[in-house]
Amino acid sequence: MATYRFDEREIGEDHPDFQAMAAAAHSLHMRPLCLCKAPGLEMYVALIRGRYFLKRMPETGSQHALTCSSYEPPAGLSGLGEVLGSAIRSNYDDAGTTTLRLGFSLSRRQVAAPKNDVPRSTNSGVHQVRSDGARLSLRALLHYLWREANLHRWVPAMAGKRSWYVIRKNLLKAAEGNFVGGRRLADMLYIPESFVLEEKEAITARRLAQFKRLQHVRGTDRPLFIVIGEIKEIGEARYGKKIVFRHLPDCPMMLRSDIAERLERKFMQERELWNMFGDLHLVACGTASIGQSGIPAIEELTLMLASAQWLPLENSYEKTVLERLVAHSRRFEKCLRFNLAADKPLATVVLSDTPEPVVVFAVPPESPDDADKALADLRSECQYQVVVWNCAGSEFPDLPPAKS
Structure with missing residues (x-):
């Protein structure tokens, strides 16, 4: 557990006085010190949903001790260096929020299609990657949330403790404090709950309530939401294909045939490895909409392989x-x-x-x-x-x- 210095007092995040000390530092715009290394490294106080958190200052992760929760390797060793400061902007002088710039749309304008015209897929190429590092692709957003949730880290004590319940909980927590175009990322994010047979009705009720908030209203632009889930199967539907997520067996998401064909072609390697190794997880991140029928339909999609320990590969x-x-x-x-x-x-x-x-x-x-x-x-x-x-x-x- 990390120890921090507020003025002359040193306490950890689990101390009963931590929230009060952090609140005072936040109101006075003070910079508490992380004591993982002498003489201490400045942190900033973030206020997220009524609770205070200490976060490392931008580009200081590699200065912390290896054993510190605030440590991270230099951004240049991964793809983070390309998007940090442009597509990902930390507002550490405000409420500790982060602004994200996305390279994909979260709405679809309602335009009548000509007769006999087949809608074109909005899928824009392999892995959704664009050359503009100033905006996050779908894959980059998934990697960002995975990283913020510390799901890219491994210590032996985690063995046997990473379930979908833990993955979902950490991803939702990671989304807090992030904003897209002035909107809270958490409000436009759907991650299926862990399925428990005895709680099936309650889980379904919560899902339907969230879908109702996200549902398209006739005559307006069609809002899209972001869905993250583990794929169980991609199968045939009466028209096109459907994706069935684990923990969401009774609510498949529709996938147009043209998008399914691109998915098959662009992510051939991922699907081959997933089919070959039974311990791998295939994680999807996409945009989807809910029409008048109440059935969700995928608009864009990216896939990510993860190991048995949910480490991306x-x-x-x-x-x-x-x-x-x-x-x-x-x-x-x-x-x-x-x-x-x-x-x-x-x-x-x-x-x-x-x-x-x-x-x-x-x-x-x-x-x-x-x-x-x-x-x-x-x-x-x-x-x-x-x-x-x-x-x-x-x-x-x-x-x-x-x-x-």
Whole structure:
């Protein structure tokens, strides 16, 4: 548990006086200090739904101790560096909120289509990635929430404790304090509850109440909401396809045939790995609408693979890395791509149980020709020890041991 200094007093977040001390610091615009390293690192106070939280100042995560909850590797090791400060803006001088700029629409204008015209999909290419780093793609938004929920981190004590209940709870908490175009992100986010047979009617009632708030009203632009869930199956419907989410068996979401075809083509690798390895999770993040029929329909979608521990991964080589680290009880953080193009090198993990951070790169055999140079450039800019696994035939390298 982190310890903070308010003036001359040092307390932790679990102290009975913490909320009162944080409230006073917030009203006086004071900067409490995180004491993970001497002489202390400035934090700011965020007010979210009536409670106060301490957050690290922007671009200071790598200055905190490895064991501190505020530590994070330099943004340049992941895709975060491309969007931080542009698509993700922390308002630490206000209420501690964060403003997000999205690269996809949350409404659809009602325009009559010509007769015999087939609606075009709004899916804009592989992984929803655009070259404009100033806005978050669907995948980048999912990675952002996963990171804010600390679901990209692993410590051995988490073994057996990550259920969908925990995933949902942390994602909803991570969405708090984030705003899109002046609207609360949490108000436009739907994540299915964990299904419990004995509570089926109550769960359904809560879902219908939320859908009613999100439902399209005739004659206005059609509002879209963001849905995040684990896919159980993508199957045939009478017209087009349907997605069935786990924990939401009685409410499939419709998927137009053209979007389904693009999904099959763009995410072939993800679906192949998901079909091959039964312990993988396939997480979807998309926009959807609810028409007069009350049936939700997907508008855009991205997919993300996650390990048995819900750690995001891109390929079988990353799966090997994550499984090895978990099996050896290592503590680490998974680096996320956000908007970064698929042909750009990305650190796989950063070990946080060593005296100093260790960055691990897993380089797939099918990497582009200029990958070696790009990786060399990234290594030259990295201030940490680097370990590279060239996956084309070489054995997994020895890693520095965890400190005792």
